[in-house]
Amino acid sequence: MxxxxxxxxxxxxxxxxxxxxRDGHEVTLLEQQDTLGGRSGRWSAEGFTFDTGPSWYLMPEVIDRWFRLMGSSADEQLDLxxxxxxxxxxxxEHLYEPPTDVVSGEAEELFERLDPGSSHALREYLDSxxxxxxxAKEHFLYTDFAHPADLLRPEVLKNLPRLAGLLSTSMKRYVASRFxxxxxRQILxxxxxxLGASPDTAPAMYHLMSHLDLTDGVQYPVGGFAALVDAMTGLVREAGVQVVTGATVTGLRVDPAPASLRSRLSAARARRRSAGSVTGITYRAAGAGVVGPGGKGTAxxxxxxxxxxxxxxxxxxxTQLLPDPFRAPESRWNHRDPxxxxxxxxxxxxxxxxxxxxxxxxxxxxxxDNFGRIADGSPLAQETSIYVSKTSATDPGTAPAGDENLFILVPxxxxxxxxxxxxSTPEVREPGSPRVEQVADAAIAQLARWARIPDLAERIVVRRTYGPGDFAADVNAWRGSMLGPGHTLRQSAVxxxxxxxxxxxxxxxAGSSVRPxxxxxxCLISSEVVRDAVRGRGPN
Structure with a gap:
């Protein structure tokens, strides 16, 4: 094995x-946190439970596909x-009006109300x-582009001019030319x-995202994304994977490549670093009663x-886990967008x-101004674009009877x-950094004013905040990135x-740093791409 x-x-x-x-490997999975899920965190206090990561259940057929590869299905594992x-x-600019509800399958009617005559343009936009x-599903998502000839298929060649246009035009320009x-424009x-980008940096190719929510619709797994993590964990354990939490990987072991492999990898070595072959990893285990060279509680x-x-x-x-001289130089990341x-x-x-x-x-x-401040690292304006989730609207178990739970995301x-x-709970008071708490306070005040909940702040009994420093510390995110490197043109597809x-x-x-x-x-698609690459056991 x-x-x-x-x-x-x-x-x-x-x-x-x-x-x-499932392919027959003897697999050990190492996670540095005490719970699985990575960026899909969870937290609870005083009867309130929260997802602290993903919250939009899109592309359900992709998620179901992974469950089927594991011998099950999304319907069997989740209550959607x-x-x-x-x-x-x-x-x-329309706070004097009632808010606008977006109902899947009824977007044309909505756009016709917002701007009479625009429904036809939306139909073309969504069809495209x-x-x-x-x-993308057929030719670009489930591939690592290891064989460029695969892209020379008739259907791809036929659409090449169209795809080139979508890749060379921003979403902002593409949308503005039609609406x-x-x-x-903001809805689209x-x-x-x-995608970790902004409308003026994301290629217009990603207008496909509007098809996913305006046509296919948005779902929610009862129990939140924590329920999805738990369902996947159960199947992974059943498949024989040894799961170790509280395991902080401290380094990879790599042996220099033999001469036969060095000749094959000479170009890669010249581009970046020495060639080698992986032989294992080291990790720091934490737990009560563990005593090792790192002292009591670690080994x-x-x-x-x-x-x-x-x-x-x-x-x-x-840059951190690979041993010298196999590490990539930091300079390779200077011009990337986190x-x-x-x-x-x-x-x-x-x-x-x-x-x-x-x-x-x-x-x-x-x-x-909103996206410019995010891009150049400036302080946010007092009021900024934010996302608010109230999962208790669909899943009463996430809050005590008669109460609500809110999750606010401020990009x-x-x-x-x-x-x-x-x-901050009735039992614990540990304030975060002044900058993070200032942004949180401003978001709460903005929500109270915009949604006309004047007493919102006084009704809060449980509060927890997370900042960029948490992403860096908890999931080793480069520069505290919330999602991973953004899908700008230079960081998309090939x-x-x-x-x-x-x-x-x-x-x-595997994961959000790489393809797709x-x-x-x-991330689920990347697991299939990795599996296929491992089956081939050769660098691309």
Whole structure:
């Protein structure tokens, strides 16, 4: 049996470990935190429970596909609820009007109300998004581009001029050329944030995202994304994967490549670093009663491996965990975009909040200023575009009877120096950094004013915040990135790092740092791409 170690217990790590175990590998999965899920965290206090990561259940067929590869199905493992409305929008320049609800399948009627005559343009826009999505699934998502000839198929060649145009045009320009109403432009442009980008940096190819929510609809797994993590964990363990939590990987073991392999990897070595072959990893185990060289409560453990899957932040792996001279130089990252970070706010609120639905988006009028501050690391404006989730609208078990739970996401610059968040409950008071708490306070005040909940702050009984520093510390995120490197043109599709290390035999990568990219479905797809690469056992 091939001895395989997976570093990271997020969606990509779990998915890859499960598929490789089904392929007959002897798999050990190592996760540094005490719970699995990676960026999909969870927290609870005083009867309130929160997802602290992904919250939009999109591309359900991709998630179901992974479950079927594991001998099950999403229907068997999850209790999925379709949301209606899919989300509610609040526009800064229209606060005197009722908020706008976006209902899947009824977007044309909505656009016709917002700007009479625009429904036809939306129909064409969504039809185009559906076509590009199907083309992407067929030819671009489930591949590592290891064989360029695969892209020379008739259907790809036929669409090449169209795809080139979509890749060379920003979402902002693409949308603006078709829609006049600022509200419509924001509804169609905001999905860029889910890609770790902005409407003016994300390629227009990603207009397919609007097809996913406006046509296919938004679902929610009861129990939140924590329930998805738990379901995947159960299947992964059943497949024979040994799961170790509280295991902080401290280094990879790599032997210099033999002459036969060095000749094959000479180009890769010249581009980046010495060639080699992975032989295992070392990790620091933590736990009561453990005594090792690191002192009481810690021990260094070495695990031999024929294959290592790095399902965690690529920058951390290549610049910190690889031994010299195999590390990638920091200079390789100087011109990459880490994507935005964020300030997260979990609130337990007494009483009902009928002003909000499950998903809510608050859009400021000046997006150029909004996204410009995020891109250049400036302090956010007092009021900024934010996302608010009220899962208690669909899942009453996430809050005590009669109360609500809120999760607020404030996209922010990827500046870990902003610090970490804090906790405030009846039992614990540990404030976070001043900058993080200031952003959280401003978001709560903005939500109270925009949604007309004047007593919101007084009704909060539980509060926890997270800042860019938490992403850096908890998941080793490069520059505190919230999602992973953004999907700009230079970091999309073939321009994104591949899943096979070009210089180290037996080392592969999975997750949001590599192809196909950001998001839970993309991480599950990457597990299949990695599995296929491991089957080939050769660098691309």
């Amino acid at each position: 091939t001895r395989t170690v997976v570093i990271g217990g997020g969606f990509a790590g779990l998915a890859t470990a499960g598929l490789l175990a 609820r379709r949301l209606s409305p899919g989300y509610r929008t609040f526009f800064e 998004g559906a076509e590009v999505y199907e083309l 006049r109403d600022p509200r419509e 442009g905001y999905p860029a944030v889910f 260094e453990v070495t695990v031999p491996a024929d294959v290592v899957i790095g399902a965690t932040d690529l920058h951390h792996l290549q 994507g935005p970070s964020g300030v997260l706010v979990c609130l337990g609120v007494r009483g009902r909040l009928p002003q909000l639905v499950h998903h809510n988006l608050l859009f400021t009028a000046d997006w150029d 922010s610059p990827a500046v870990p120096e902003w610090g970490r968040g804090g906790v 321009f994104r790092p591949g899943v096979s290390d070009p210089g180290i035999e037996g080392l592969f990568y 990219g950001i998001g839970v479905p993309m």
